[in-house]
Amino acid sequence: MFFGQYEHSIDAKGRLTIPSGFRELIPDGLYVMLGFDHNLTAYPKAVYEQISNHANKMTITDKDARDFRRFLFGNTAELYFDSMGRILIPAFLREFAKIDSSVVIVGAGDSFEIWAPELWAVQNEQIKDPSLHATHWEAMNVSTRGD
Amino acid sequence: MFFGQYEHSIDAKGRLTIPSGFRELIPDGLYVMLGFDHNLTAYPKAVYEQISNHANKMTITDKDARDFRRFLFGNTAELYFDSMGRILIPAFLREFAKIDSSVVIVGAGDSFEIWAPELWAVQNEQIKDPSLHATHWEAMNVSTRGD
């Protein structure tokens, strides 16, 4: 599982060092695609394959399904680490996420996200008050477990 | 269960010795995440897994669910003890909780909390009068239990 947040820099050519702890979980590379909130989402191969298998099963006669496949495959990059543990993020993905000279890499359980620092600051500020998530906490019943 | 409070120091690199009695309960490490009141909360793995399992089941298309996952995984660290019983608390967590050269570690039943000493002093001052909690005591019927 991917946890925590790391600010890393992007070099002049668009390369990004993935935190070494994350790399250990995905030594054979990863998929990076558009995220839902102007960020990028990085998936281990096994996770992404679930998504793509689903997409590949969809009928080709349905326009909606065709569009979804285009969205998915067209906006994903399959990336490998170089000898320094870096990946080159394609320009179209950097532009989408407004990524320039540094990013914040954020653990998200079975995947992780890549954010422009300014956008992540806004995002995390909005969500990092635990009491905002009261409904979720209550659904889990953490504090009353064991009674 | 985790009981009591301990003031421990943090070394120059951000490492904290966990009280040996606590360590015995969680020899295989712990999760540390943002707490509700500008503190950090430390969960044994079994407890945290309940929370993360819940989060992993949520749909990705709902913004509220995405935010909760980001809050949860992005603001958590998975930590292990070194040979001296210390953990390294990542900088982003230390900053959130305004932790500098020492902390107070406070037992909280199935989890424990890590506080900046100044914040804990204020907090504990507010809560440590037992009569403040009269309604809770009554709800539990402690004095008549066992009849």
Next chain:
DNA sequence: GGAAATAATGTCAATAAGTGTCAGTTTGTG
């Protein structure tokens, strides 16, 4: 097709961050 421009990849060394170990002090215990 070939030269120039652009993009991608590779390598190295400096710095910063993290980890390991030892020994001293304190605290609690027999």
Next chain:
DNA sequence: CACAAACTGACACTTATTGACATTATTTCC
């Protein structure tokens, strides 16, 4: 009082990340 365990501070060492620059591919344009 002596001993053992727990915690701490200091220091040495290792690993991770970055910036800079060199090299190789790929594309573009004449």
